[in-house]
Amino acid sequence: xxxxxxxxxxxxxxxxxxxxxxxxxxxxxxxxxxxxxxxxxxxxxxxxxxxxxxxxxxxxxxxxxxxxxxxxxxxxxxxxxxxxxxxxxxxxxxxxxxxxxxxxxxxxxxxxxxxxxxxxxxxxxxxxxxxxxxxxxxxxxxxxxxxxxxxxxxxxxxxxxxxxxxxxxxxxxxxxxxxxxxxxxxxxxxxxxxxxxxxxxxxxxxxxxxxxxxxxxxxxxxxxxxxxxxxxxxxxxxxxxxxxxxxxxxxxxxxxxxx
Numbered sequence: 001x002x003x004x005x006x007x008x009x010x011x012x013x014x015x016x017x018x019x020x021x022x023x024x025x026x027x028x029x030x031x032x033x034x035x036x037x038x039x040x041x042x043x044x045x046x047x048x049x050x051x052x053x054x055x056x057x058x059x060x061x062x063x064x065x066x067x068x069x070x071x072x073x074x075x076x077x078x079x080x081x082x083x084x085x086x087x088x089x090x091x092x093x094x095x096x097x098x099x100x101x102x103x104x105x106x107x108x109x110x111x112x113x114x115x116x117x118x119x120x121x122x123x124x125x126x127x128x129x130x131x132x133x134x135x136x137x138x139x140x141x142x143x144x145x146x147x148x149x150x151x152x153x154x155x156x157x158x159x160x161x162x163x164x165x166x167x168x169x170x171x172x173x174x175x176x177x178x179x180x181x182x183x184x185x186x187x188x189x190x191x192x193x194x195x196x197x198x199x200x201x202x203x204x205x206x207x208x209x210x211x212x213x214x215x216x217x218x219x220x221x222x223x224x225x226x227x228x229x230x231x232x233x234x235x236x237x238x239x240x241x242x243x244x245x246x247x248x249x250x251x252x253x254x255x256x257x258x259x
Contacts, residue, residue, distance in 0.1 A: 005149040007251035010036040031106030035064025057092040071100030080129040107150035112171035127180035147225035160219035192223040196236035232258040
């Protein structure tokens with residue numbers, strides 16, 4: 001089974017590239033983030049034409065998540081347990097489903113904007129809800145392969161950004177954010193990528209200043225999984241080529257293969 005995650009930064013604007021990539025990479029399950037469309041406006045038809053089932057969740061703003069699957073799409077769950085609101089709104093940032101016997105969550109974690117901002121505090125509370133949701137599902141089905149994948153908006157270590165000095169006093173690398181990842185891992189989840197990653201270490205490059213070509217990237221698109229999932233991993237890679245060219249997202253797909 002091939003599972004991928006990709007922040008597409010507007011599925012409507014990039015649907016042609018998404019379809020092209022689905023055809024070439026041939027993933028069985030795909031988690032998408034930052035749809036920037038409503039649930040109803042998700043461009044499902046060309047994706048379904050490739051044999052995928054689609055579950056999407058969006059409000060038309062800058063959020064939105066989806067799961068695409070060729071191996072079944074059951075027990076779809078929209079949102080997290082006790083998910084906090086931001087500015088009195090429920091943001092569409094998490095969707096879960098069981099695909100071919102694997103439980104997968106597509107998550108688009110809050111950015112946080114800057115330490116001390118209301119959005120930063122919301123980010124930390126949101127991660128508590130994510131950890132609570134994962135804990136409940138893991139306890140209920142401990143032998144089922146389980147993974148939370150998507151844009152976490154956190155670089156787990158200093159090595160996961162191109163120059164840690166550039167990020168002083170900014171989000172994505174603060175102790176509190178990384179502690180949230182540690183709490184998630186404390187459920188028995190592992191960061192799959194360092195164990196199996198081939199090639200390119202980063203997953204995001206800003207559009208500005210030629211960041212992609214200069215190597216000014218970050219690893220913020222992550223895969224956290226339980227032991228049954230991790231034991232089946234045979235390969236993992238970042239498809240950097242999908243970040244190149246006209247009309248690309250500022251994120252690259254991350255792909256993991258399971259035996």
